[in-house]
Amino acid sequence: MLPLKEKDRPIVKKLLEAGCCARCVLRFCCLGVQSAYRQSYEDTARELCAFVSDKENNGSQDAAVLEQHKEDPPSKKMKMDAAETDVQSEGDSAVVATVMEEGDAEPADSDVCVVCLGVLQQFCDEISEVVKAKNYQFDTMVLSVSLPAQLSVREVSGYIFIVSQQNVFTRMAVVKALEKVSDEKFLKKFPCPPTRPASKCIAQDVQCLHVSIFVAGRYNKFSRTLPQTPWVIDGERRMESSVEELIAAPLLSSFRAEGFNFSSSGREDVDVRTLGNGRPFALELLNPHRAKFNKAEVRQLQETINQSSDKIRVRDLQIVSRDAMGHMKEGEEDKTKSYTALIWTQKAINKDDITFLEETKELKLAQKTPLRVLHRRPLAVRERVIHTMSTCFLDAHHFHLKLRTQAGTYIKEFVHGDFGRTKPNLCDLLKTETDILELDVESVDVDWPPSIPE
Structure with a gap:
């Protein structure tokens, strides 16, 4: 069908x-x-x-x-x-x-x-x-x-044909046309006062719409196989669920909304966890049939989301205004984020080989658009800053690296260099090949939405 x-x-x-x-x-x-x-x-x-x-x-x-x-x-x-x-x-x-x-x-x-x-x-x-x-x-x-050139002409002809068949006697079209008609011309074509109608006006269509409701909060992601949004490649779904779907499903049902728009303060890769206080997010619920929830009911919604899956957790869930949504995107380039990465080194190292990283402050990077996102991001060189780093030695080839960086910094590319597209990189600093095995987002430093006591 x-x-x-x-x-x-x-x-x-x-x-x-x-x-x-x-x-x-x-x-x-x-x-x-x-x-x-x-x-x-x-x-x-x-x-x-x-x-x-x-x-x-x-x-x-x-x-x-x-x-x-x-x-x-x-x-x-x-x-x-x-x-x-x-x-x-x-x-x-x-x-x-x-x-x-x-x-x-x-x-x-x-x-x-x-x-x-x-x-x-x-x-x-x-x-x-x-x-x-x-x-x-x-x-x-x-x-x-x-294709032959005349198909372009025929396609335009078909389009104009359809447009010309549409009803031009809409209310606004009539209003605009009447603005151009003088009183004298109007009197010649239409009786004044109007004649008595033979029948009353009948409602052809009655539609009910409700303004959008906005719900905000913070989410943690504990899985390394869960994308933030539905992952569809060449028409094929690659993952069974996503962060936005797990959050949205109970909200759609409770608000009886017809759809939603999801946004967040940045996004993590599918194999990256989001820990700490979580990542700020907001959901616009379209045409909700129910709009009023008290604090206890919102808290119950939060519990419903958290009990639906062990892959995510939501906190600080609350109903916000449309204007408040702007706080999530304010200072997008200036905010900071903290990460923990598990690093592998080709050359054997000891604790003293990595301690100098802790003394490196405000390290400026020149990051050319990474190869892995080049298909969806414009080619450019972006300046980013790593504010601080700290290390935890594990063994001769592994250590934990904690970073606090400017938002928008590509951490994976800083670690392995992305074939020299990020300069300087960890390979340059340690003078050996390095790679990243695991990455966690520890904090997204945005003071929104307001914290709600547990």
């Missing part, structure tokens, strides 16, 4: 009547659910026709659709433009499908899509036959498609 809403029904109907294929209809409806495009073209077309003709049980249908597609990863952004995309992969082979220009193609069938010219309809069999005929030996492949 396709995850379409009632508002999509007239758009789907108009597009099908205009000659759009089923998959282009989904694109123009901004549908980002991957499973909708994976099913066969015939099934998609059949469901769209049924959707247009079925005007009953819309509420239950929407609920069933959401349940069916809840495992699909969210689509961050839908693009309707015709920007060319370079596809890179480590695959063994590549298939390039060049779609013919309109003038070169055979006479079109009446079923050929007016927007994509059939590219999204039935190309799989044709491509499969060509690949088999070439008789390559490969395990994986990359498929790239070179």
